Amino acid sequence: xxxxxxxxxxxxxxxxxxxxxxxxxxxxxxxxxxxxxxxxxxxxxxxxxxxxxxxxxxxxxxxxxxxxxxxxxxxxxxxxxxxxxxxxxxxxxxxxxxxxxxxxxxxxxxxxxxxxxxxxxxxxxxxxxxxxxxxxxxxxxxxxxxxxxxxxxxxxxxxxxxxxxxxxxxxxxxxxxxxxxxxxxxxxxxxxxxxxxxxxxxxxxxxxxxxxxxxxxxxxxxxxxxxxxxxxxxxxxxxxxxxxxxxxxxxxxxxxxxxxxxxxxxxxxxxxxxxxxxxxxxxxxxxxxxxxxxxxxxxxxxxxxxxxxxxxxxxxxxxxxxxxxxxxxxxxxxxxxx
Numbered sequence: 001x002x003x004x005x006x007x008x009x010x011x012x013x014x015x016x017x018x019x020x021x022x023x024x025x026x027x028x029x030x031x032x033x034x035x036x037x038x039x040x041x042x043x044x045x046x047x048x049x050x051x052x053x054x055x056x057x058x059x060x061x062x063x064x065x066x067x068x069x070x071x072x073x074x075x076x077x078x079x080x081x082x083x084x085x086x087x088x089x090x091x092x093x094x095x096x097x098x099x100x101x102x103x104x105x106x107x108x109x110x111x112x113x114x115x116x117x118x119x120x121x122x123x124x125x126x127x128x129x130x131x132x133x134x135x136x137x138x139x140x141x142x143x144x145x146x147x148x149x150x151x152x153x154x155x156x157x158x159x160x161x162x163x164x165x166x167x168x169x170x171x172x173x174x175x176x177x178x179x180x181x182x183x184x185x186x187x188x189x190x191x192x193x194x195x196x197x198x199x200x201x202x203x204x205x206x207x208x209x210x211x212x213x214x215x216x217x218x219x220x221x222x223x224x225x226x227x228x229x230x231x232x233x234x235x236x237x238x239x240x241x242x243x244x245x246x247x248x249x250x251x252x253x254x255x256x257x258x259x260x261x262x263x264x265x266x267x268x269x270x271x272x273x274x275x276x277x278x279x280x281x282x283x284x285x286x287x288x289x290x291x292x293x294x295x296x297x298x299x300x301x302x303x304x305x306x307x308x309x310x311x312x313x314x315x316x317x318x319x320x321x322x323x324x325x326x327x328x329x330x331x332x333x334x335x336x337x338x
Contacts, residue, residue: 090178
């Protein structure tokens, strides 16, 4: 295990920002983490746990040590006739894990295909797409305290999952490194094609009786057609959360804009598509300097090559202000600002 100084994180953040960390270290086991945090020169350093770097925006260089979670491995913990518990190391690529499960016929996360990042970061964000969230199949996770090396198990209730939210974005923030996550998946998959985009894609593919593999393939096609590849243009996927507003406010909005996109989350609440709000505010495909909202998906903030983190944040604030002025709706950033 080697600790590197003044290390570039450009290849480890999907915005492609040229930032450095005072120190950088790769860990591949619990033993590595314990050895690292026990070093006196590391104990008082600010610590940043890095996975795939797909949900973070650096304002500048990181003053502290970046710990790159590369803990690997996928194992079946237990199973019965209907369900299987599958565990994956925190550093396992999320899409690779989904493909592993799909290939083995384990259902429940196929709608989450091609989401960037690693398994360890998935519960932090409670990642979700096309009618499915991590919390739907989550069983438990193992986390290590970055202060004293103690191990703690978190079940779903303890994780306090919410919309793109968990305890690890609040009082647990920057306190743990997630070493393993276990999911309860079904051997008798129930196909979830509730989102219209999946149904339309399946029709294009000529599939009427889809398997979980078909659902996965459809989701991959949709994502590749709508979302830019970070290897080509810097981005972190969806930059803003879909805001939740009172039903009465949504009905007022619908009278003025009949094409508004939203769905009910509660008897008195509606979730509005942030991408629709941004597009209607005139930002889709609009570029200012080195930043802009993507031409095919208004929800995606992009770096056209030379933007700084602060430039990207300023553009996001312009979009927030515009949406607030036009619709009286607050957009909340989904990406972690560092």
